[in-house]
Amino acid sequence: MRVLVVEDEPDVRRAVSEYLREEGYAVDSANDGEDGRYKANAWDYDAILLDVMLPKIDGWALLAEIRKTKKTPVLMLTARDAVSDRVRGLDTGADDYLVKPFELSELAARLRALIRRSAGQPRPVIEIGDVMIELASKTVTQANEPVNLTAKEYSLLEFLAIHRGKLVTRTMIYEHLFDEDEDSLSNLTDVYVFNLRKKLGRDFIATRRGQGYMIHG
């Protein structure tokens, strides 16, 4: 899952980005509203974290612009716990908001819930055959035995599982699992798929030659 963090305070931006990377997200960041607008339009993010007080274009204006063209879930970061701010945020099309200062663990939990809901996946567990994927703890079992995956292997599995029954193209994988700082050579995707098949069974992931991959749900 790839997220955009729009935040002008360097310490907060860095802390949030690092935390989310450790949680397995691909993370892009923007330090003002203009850069945020550019990136929000350039990519289909799985979610956007948007600070309210931003230079150049503030969070409200940016949210309104994003909502003209995109349904991307947006979590607003607000400095004030004013009812009018919350009402305004939800009226403008924010999906959730957090009041600063916040705990990173709470931010991550809200983000997971937002992404799940927007993917039409309200339950925190996906079952495919004897494979169980727990989205909150990011753990996988097969026939009740734990399966050890690297962060990227897990991210790919989760992405394919959320889209189970549908073709996942290499472009989708490229856009959602790698961030702006990563060299996402497409042959690495083949390595992750190879490893997942080794761990979960040869037939768990089907290849559509020249198109992409698919998990049958």
Ligand code: CA
């Ligand atoms: Ca700010």
